[in-house]
Amino acid sequence: MNTKLPRLNRNQLLVAAAVLITVLIVAILLALSLGRRQQIPVAAHACPSPGCATVSLSRTLPPFTVFYGASCTGVHGSWFFNAVEGGGNDQLRPSYALHFSLSGDSTLAKPSGQVTIAPTDASDAKVTISEGTVTIEGTRKPNTHVSATGSLTVQLSGTSGAPVLTFTETGLAQAETALGLVSPFNVGGQPLTVPISTVKTISGC
Secondary structure: OOOOOOHHHHHHHHHHHHHHHHHHHHHHHHHHHHHHHHHOOOOOEEOOOOOEEEEEEEEEOOOEEEEEEEEOOOOOOEEEEEEEEOOOOOOOOOEEEEEEEOOOOOOEEOOEEEEEOOOOOOEEEEEEEEOOEEEEEEEEOOOEEEEEEEEEEEEEEEOOOOEEEEEEEEOOHHHHHHHOOOOOOEEOOEEEEEEOEEEOEEOOO
């Protein structure tokens, strides 16, 4: 019995083997390239005197919430501030990405930014923040529709050695309760106060 493959099939096997080898070589080169990129450290920004300003805080409101923000030019500068809430899939879990400016001698700011909230089986909510004006629109089953407008301000206070940011939200508590939405800026009916730290270097500036 002749067990040799036909010439056409043998050529096909040779071509397939060549393609496979080429794919493997490309994959190895890509892996090596990515490995080299990952080994390159991110350059740290050298902060101007007296340093960059950062805030970092975890708190159970409830729910468990993580706060993080920074200003690359110090306490008086352009800030970003993030607040991310945890919880189960049956809870509205907002994620805030805000920005505001405390330039010059300013101690009061009106933030703007984006708020992302995944809906649940029971409710959905949309929150917009622009120049300190906060708007909430949402529904809660079976037939509750909620609409409200309030405000959010950020105030710089404390001492030069222990500055703090205070976030004050007004006019939204009733709407948030109706939707089952927990604001990270309402801590048991009180404003959110976050201590500021000063660092000499920071990444991402």
